[in-house]
Amino acid sequence: MSKQLGISTKKVDDLSEWYTQVVTKAELADYAPVKGFIILRPYGNSIWERIRDLLDRRLKEAGHSNAYFPLLIPEGYLQKEATHFKGFTPEVFWVTQSGDNTLSERLAVRPTSETIVYEAYSRWIRSWRDLPLLINLWNSVVRSEITTTRPFLRTSEFLWQEGHTVHATKEDADSEVMMILEFYRQLIEDEMSIPVLLGYKSEKEKFKGALYTTTLEAMMPDGKAIQMGTSHNLGQNFSKPFEIKYLGKDEEMHYAWTTSWGVSWRLISAIIMLHGDEKGLVVPPQVAPIQVVLVPIYFKEEQSEAITAKTKALADALRKAGVETHADFRDQYTPGWKFNEWELKGVPLRIEVGPRDVQNKQCVLVRRDNSQELTVKDEEVVDRVKSCLQEIQRNLFARAKKALEASIQQVSDYEKFRNALAERGGFVRACWCGMSDCEEVIQNDTGATIRTLPLKDEQPFSNCVRCGKPATKVAYFARSY
Amino acid sequence: MSKQLGISTKKVDDLSEWYTQVVTKAELADYAPVKGFIILRPYGNSIWERIRDLLDRRLKEAGHSNAYFPLLIPEGYLQKEATHFKGFTPEVFWVTQSGDNTLSERLAVRPTSETIVYEAYSRWIRSWRDLPLLINLWNSVVRSEITTTRPFLRTSEFLWQEGHTVHATKEDADSEVMMILEFYRQLIEDEMSIPVLLGYKSEKEKFKGALYTTTLEAMMPDGKAIQMGTSHNLGQNFSKPFEIKYLGKDEEMHYAWTTSWGVSWRLISAIIMLHGDEKGLVVPPQVAPIQVVLVPIYFKEEQSEAITAKTKALADALRKAGVETHADFRDQYTPGWKFNEWELKGVPLRIEVGPRDVQNKQCVLVRRDNSQELTVKDEEVVDRVKSCLQEIQRNLFARAKKALEASIQQVSDYEKFRNALAERGGFVRACWCGMSDCEEVIQNDTGATIRTLPLKDEQPFSNCVRCGKPATKVAYFARSY
Numbered sequence A, B: 001m002s003k004q005l006g007i008s009t010k011k012v013d014d015l016s017e018w019y020t021q022v023v024t025k026a027e028l029a030d031y032a033p034v035k036g037f038i039i040l041r042p043y044g045n046s047i048w049e050r051i052r053d054l055l056d057r058r059l060k061e062a063g064h065s066n067a068y069f070p071l072l073i074p075e076g077y078l079q080k081e082a083t084h085f086k087g088f089t090p091e092v093f094w095v096t097q098s099g100d101n102t103l104s105e106r107l108a109v110r111p112t113s114e115t116i117v118y119e120a121y122s123r124w125i126r127s128w129r130d131l132p133l134l135i136n137l138w139n140s141v142v143r144s145e146i147t148t149t150r151p152f153l154r155t156s157e158f159l160w161q162e163g164h165t166v167h168a169t170k171e172d173a174d175s176e177v178m179m180i181l182e183f184y185r186q187l188i189e190d191e192m193s194i195p196v197l198l199g200y201k202s203e204k205e206k207f208k209g210a211l212y213t214t215t216l217e218a219m220m221p222d223g224k225a226i227q228m229g230t231s232h233n234l235g236q237n238f239s240k241p242f243e244i245k246y247l248g249k250d251e252e253m254h255y256a257w258t259t260s261w262g263v264s265w266r267l268i269s270a271i272i273m274l275h276g277d278e279k280g281l282v283v284p285p286q287v288a289p290i291q292v293v294l295v296p297i298y299f300k301e302e303q304s305e306a307i308t309a310k311t312k313a314l315a316d317a318l319r320k321a322g323v324e325t326h327a328d329f330r331d332q333y334t335p336g337w338k339f340n341e342w343e344l345k346g347v348p349l350r351i352e353v354g355p356r357d358v359q360n361k362q363c364v365l366v367r368r369d370n371s372q373e374l375t376v377k378d379e380e381v382v383d384r385v386k387s388c389l390q391e392i393q394r395n396l397f398a399r400a401k402k403a404l405e406a407s408i409q410q411v412s413d414y415e416k417f418r419n420a421l422a423e424r425g426g427f428v429r430a431c432w433c434g435m436s437d438c439e440e441v442i443q444n445d446t447g448a449t450i451r452t453l454p455l456k457d458e459q460p461f462s463n464c465v466r467c468g469k470p471a472t473k474v475a476y477f478a479r480s481y
Helices: A015-025 A042-061 A082-091 A114-124 A170-191 A266-275 A301-320 A335-344 A355-360 A378-407 A414-423 A436-446 B015-025 B042-061 B082-091 B114-124 B170-191 B266-275 B301-320 B335-344 B355-360 B378-407 B414-423 B436-446
Strands: A029-031 A038-040 A072-074 A093-098 A101-109 A133-142 A157-167 A197-200 A212-219 A225-233 A245-247 A253-255 A257-264 A292-296 A325-327 A349-353 A362-367 A373-377 A428-432 A449-454 A473-478 B029-031 B038-040 B072-074 B093-098 B101-109 B133-142 B157-167 B197-200 B212-219 B225-233 B245-247 B253-255 B257-264 B292-296 B325-327 B349-353 B362-367 B373-377 B428-432 B449-454 B473-478
Touching (some): A015 A029, A015 A266, A029 B114, A038 A042, A093 B101, A101 B093, A114 A157, A114 A257, A114 B029, A157 A170, A170 A225, A170 A257, A212 A378, A212 A449, A212 A473, A266 A378, A292 A301, A301 A355, A301 A378, A335 A349, A349 A355, A349 A378, A355 A362, A373 A378, A414 A436, A414 A473, A436 A449, B015 B029, B015 B266, B042 B133, B042 B266, B114 B157, B114 B257, B157 B170, B170 B257, B212 B378, B212 B473, B301 B325, B301 B378, B349 B355, B362 B378, B414 B436, B436 B449
Parallel strands (some): A292 A349, B292 B325
Antiparallel strands (some): A029 A038, A072 A101, A093 A101, A093 B093, A197 A212, A197 A449, A212 A225, A225 A257, A362 A373, A428 A473, B029 B038, B072 B101, B093 B101, B133 B157, B225 B257, B245 B253, B349 B362, B362 B373
């Protein structure tokens, strides 16, 4: 495609402009005609498919099934849980006409599916035999986004999964919430190489309608946090208005306990910002649609046959070994142009096959994460590629983990707290009295919110950083996307 | 779940009522609160996932990529291709409000994606290097359906895939259309065991905006045809209004050629109607989420341990051999209840493991398609299960093929033509003058349309069955869903 390859802005100089260029030039996504909407292009979609398949496998192994619920939800359904309705209604796109007819009731284009799911659950669940009910939905949701569009991060429509489960007891619902949180951690840390802080949301920050919310929070290079996923125990807050009841073994009727949880294509935005560099995207091997790209290099026509044959043989061997491999034989582009393109697209490993490599029965591996070159004997290629991909995966995580840890500043004084957020950003670890009022003042003063409260209570090391009263919690504050 | 198992209506007596019962009792789908919409339940969704994965693999091997395009499309885009707009606009759900704001332009909830896809293609395609562009979308589309809802068959929202490709020449587009038609045939005939007639649509019946449409038509037990999928060559009808142009190797600008093609969850409705019987659903093994269900049977507690162990061992061996296996250890249901439930859900093969089977190192296989029982030695189970599944697959196809062939009546006389359709339905093979007027009169008289014109022209054997003028085509007429 005739396009300007290469990113013209430095990541450190202007993260926002750099980000937009990476998204569009690496062909992850494109802007759509309606403000706030984007097109997920094939390369971006294939990363999303990898993420989907990794999570989907874990969910199914743990007994979850996928389903599909309707896109259009009657307004009356959204109104059944009042806090929930208030939270979503300013963002809803409303269908009011069908063909030439005006509808008698407005239909919401799915902003989230709790209400329509629960209406069905109340009909499907009769007794303890029907529990737990473990259903997940892969779909898109639409919520009007009035600030500036940022692909994958702030869009009016996004792809995600939403899990909706029903349990007999609070304890069962708790276990589900924590199991899902661990699945998300595995996906994000082990497969996307993105370290996160795990914990609870404060009352103020929890999901509207939840008993409690757990979260995974990552730190971006500009000092702002990203909420990567959330897993909620909804208590009986939805089961009561929606009448989700079951006949227990005790022959009595009980309200059930529900959970919901989700991750979205926002995960991709963290991959871009955290791992990317001046050359463009860097995709962690486990979620890379192409893990290895082979580029044949020859200058004279008579070299072409041997080099092509060798490249094909290497590609076959790698594919047979389960490595996602692409061999780039396009003759309308030079090797140098191809190097740039695949670096821009963040393919973790490149293999160059030139005339000397044919002679010496070897090839050259080039790592995307650190530009290291390795000359490898043909018989060792498969093993070396596999170990190299593992090293890249580990290296990306280690680098990001170091950055995350370096970002955490601990303070016990409000002046230092404000400076810490103003100067460097990142996570600020501080003690808190537990009152929403203090949280709100802090947000007004600094733009920061409590991103998370540790899963296991940590011992306060000072009084509340804002009001000076005795602290009940250690909290991690940050500004966020 | 406490529900009425078993279908209370005979398929031959009332196909429509039988169909609804199978869909809801086998838990494939449920009705949603908004008229015309359904909920795809986990079991139905897992069949759709099997269909999706089978087709998706073929598409990717042939170089197609998936993408995701926005759900909401500006009205102005739909209007760009006039015939297309006229065809879809009466069915469109319109978004007119976002939160409390009235939108300046109405947004269509995606009825199909041609227009929004082509707007992007016109920006992405510059030269011959960018062709062919082969993109497929898995999504849902929404079209107001005013007649009675029939799950999978007539619903206002349905899941489908829509392929949208761009080519340099008409010949390339022709090849794509035919390759996709063959992929669909493989999916429908080889994997869903549903025989089809392949061919072209008439001018009157083709996709609005297409140069020509190819189709796959199946015959249902009530004598009505179902259109299973279509693959269109759109010529330059969309590339011109949307300005999809490329710089050729000749250094000139050319309008490109486009194709589109799709299959939907309607495929599931044909599985239900064609293969189902008095006990419920029969799922062809290749698309069955559960191919084999194992049911342990014991009457005394002391038998339970040995039988459970044996059932688990068999299930493990089958899973290791790649068979989709479920072992039903629920102790709140009797074996007889389980037999009924899995028959209702159409699992192709049941394995019973009882006390005598432990003793004799054997088990009993029961085929869903013909109720045949086979006693099989333990060491042969895996091989016998595999061959049995193949036989079921073949048997379902052979049975349906026989029914399809028996349904075809050949006539050369209009009186007989009308009687044939009124009495038995099915396909009527007849000669046709090629004029849309005659088609329309036939439709008004009989309710039948030309379902397809053979891919290779067949020699007319009479004059036009309606007007008596010289015939130019042999056509297959039928009433249809």
